[in-house]
Amino acid sequence: MDNLTPMLKQYRAIKREHEDVILLFRLGDFYEMFGEDAKVAAGILDLVLTSRELGKGRRLPMCGLPYHAVDRYLTRLLAAGHKAAICEQVEDAKKAKGLVKREVIRILTPGTVVEEHLLEERANNYLVSVVNRDLSWGLAAADCSTGQLMVTEFTGPDAWDELCDELSRLQPAELLLLEGEGRAAALAGVIGAHDGNLSTWSADTFLTLSPDESLMKHLGVASLRGYGCEDLPAAV
CATH class of the missing domain: 3.40.1170.10 (DNA repair protein MutS, domain I)
Structure with a gap:
């Protein structure tokens, strides 16, 4: 003892409450x-x-x-x-x-810092979330220090390669994945992520509303049509 x-x-x-x-x-x-x-x-x-x-x-x-x-x-x-x-x-x-x-x-965490003195000048600090839905990959990128939010979706036989290319381009500070994502190691490898750059979450933990409703509530709008993402279910 x-x-x-x-x-x-x-x-x-x-420490037991913050082991990671x-x-x-x-x-x-x-x-x-x-x-x-x-x-x-x-x-x-x-x-x-x-x-x-x-x-x-x-x-x-x-x-x-x-x-x-x-x-x-x-x-x-x-x-x-x-x-x-x-x-x-x-x-x-x-x-x-x-x-x-x-x-x-x-x-x-690497992707949620907003203080200028903790960030690299003239560089985005993206927190990126990736979700797989059937044959599509959805990607959402947020720079918490500027408020910038981007979403996109990749479908078809080249979806995986296109997703990896986009991750390589964005070079996110932190990658957010659903618990149990089968390609987590491969996705982390694309950006050279360490343990701190990779976070997982359970959809049931946060979403009391549908993804569309949650985003509309956050933006204070009645529709996502004006943002060009109403037909991107995996990205949303």
Whole structure:
């Protein structure tokens, strides 16, 4: 049994809810990372990897970075294709009774960044979703930093090749696929995606309305005809 301090117990409880991201855990004037997160981050960010005793000869890898420089390090993590969660102290340490309360206040992924200082200048930062419907492939690309949204659809015997060509052209920062997509590995390979560049979702999780209705509600319109995508069901 690991000999965990109350702080590390708190960290592990929060980390269990964010297993697929690098968790930056605020401790005073630093953000600390532990375990595998620390190993990965130390290599990418050129941080010193240390460790702390867990008991019975076991040690927990850890590394840290100053809170005032976090944006610079986040830029490098995202550019390397990783997701990051910012876990902040949400109460005054001087007024806290016991352990300071901490919560994840934001999760950053390569395709959902909107802050200019975290983005590459003069380059789009596309979040792209791809869906297979029968013999068609639908593609939607959004640049969250500019509000640009594009959709298209590929059908026929050359649909797969045309889809791959479009992905190569767009070079998305993040690729969003349905859970269980059989060609996920091939699609990720087209853009050289790492784990952080590839996200999956369940259609049942988000869509309480049909895709058409959801998009019309978001755009505040009664029809998609004016956008030229009313006949692109896979793209929508």
